[in-house]
Amino acid sequence: MHAPRFWTSPNGRRDWRARVLSPLGATYAHMTARRLQKGPRNRMAVPVICVGNINVGGTGKTPTVIAVTEKLRDVFHDPHIVSRGYGGTIINPTEVDPGRHTAAQTGDEPLLLSAFARTWVAKDRVAGAQAAIAAGATAIVLDDGFQDPSLFHDLSLVVVDAETGFGNGYCLPAGPLRERVEKGLRRADILLSIGSDAAQTAFRKNVLPSGLRHISGALTPLQTGMDWTDTPFIAFAGIARPEKFFETLRDLGANILRSEDLADHQKLSPALLSRLETEARSKGAQLVTTEKDAARLPATFRHKVITLPVRLALNDPAELTEALARLPKP
Incomplete structure (x- = not known):
């Protein structure tokens, strides 16, 4: 599911849909405020x-x-990273192992983050932090x-x-x-x-x-030595704003034959991947996606897709x- 355009459009606040839904928005804000009043918060032994x-x-x-x-x-x-593992099935505190876990188990973001620091997923954030501290964080x-x-x-x-x-x-x-x-x-x-x-x-x-x-x-795109100008691409992305990824590719000079924007965290089904692979082969194009989407690819498919890493x-x-x-x- 993509975010409605009236959420971020210049005239979004005057959009009739926003006005009709605004009482529900006020209720959501009130519920968040009440939840945040619960306390006291658990202070950990490390920052x-x-x-x-x-x-x-x-x-x-x-x-x-x-x-x-x-x-x-x-x-x-x-530092250790702690996440609830959005979209994953793991409940109890578990250290992410990219050689053993899949995005379906941990969520795509923790799987990606585990390449940069020891990463834990837990539906209970306090328990996740305690497990990380016990492991040396x-x-x-x-x-x-x-x-x-x-x-x-x-x-x-x-x-x-x-x-x-x-x-x-x-x-x-x-x-x-x-x-x-x-x-x-x-x-x-x-x-x-x-x-x-x-x-x-x-x-x-x-x-x-x-x-x-x-x-x-x-x-900013990570400099990998890749020449983005000499290959036609089929680009796909299942992030909140896929158009930003496609724009970055074009800024690098990439010839994007077609781009497919997927819903944020969308499951990359065998049917979808087969269709993309068939299209790329027929057009002599290379498949390209984001690092986060690549984390959701089946291991047997990852070598068919290149990624564009970005860093802050x-x-x-x-x-x-x-x-x-x-x-x-x-």
């Missing part, structure tokens, strides 16, 4: 860094988790969980897409928000907006809480490094 968002999906959270783990190593931590990077009241966050980092911002300002299902922006940002320590210079300029028109640190960055490039990386360096050492 917990929450990388979350106020919007649903598509903000650049996964590349941010990768960047945070790398910077924690720079300040002499051994000196810092926990919480993948999502900003609206979960179970864990105390030593540092909360909220990620937002600078281009779409906070959408039409309504909560689900009238808009893309999990909670009201003003309430969420009051709990945040750092707001990270991700996007182009033009998108950042537009985003800075938002009124942010005084004292909230705001840093910015962009997702911060405009002022020192500010995040300094915030992480101030966290307590165990």
